[in-house]
Amino acid sequence: MQNDHSEAVAGDPEYLRLHQEHRDHEERLLALAHKARLSEDEELEEKRLKKEKLALKDRMEAIARSYREGVTH
Structure with a gap:
């Protein structure tokens, strides 16, 4: 059953957009962390x-929780 929720979350357009933005932020933070100053x-x-x-x-996490609880956002 958890797999069903994971697949649903993975197909959620808002979740996917947020995930991509989160990754973009992480990449930029890593670039900043590699700078000496x-x-x-x-x-x-x-x-x-x-x-x-x-x-x-x-x-x-709120979106994932809503899928686990069977509530759509």
Whole structure:
């Protein structure tokens, strides 16, 4: 039964969009982490990306939870 929910979540357009955005944020954060020194703007960007990434993860988890509970969003 869990597989059915996983497949449903994986096919959810909003979940897929959020997942891609989460990956994009992760890639940018990794690029920033590899820099020896961040500019002030890059430090602000890093903080913003971390907050946004967490919000994306929270929304993805809410969607997955709604599928587990049998509720559509």
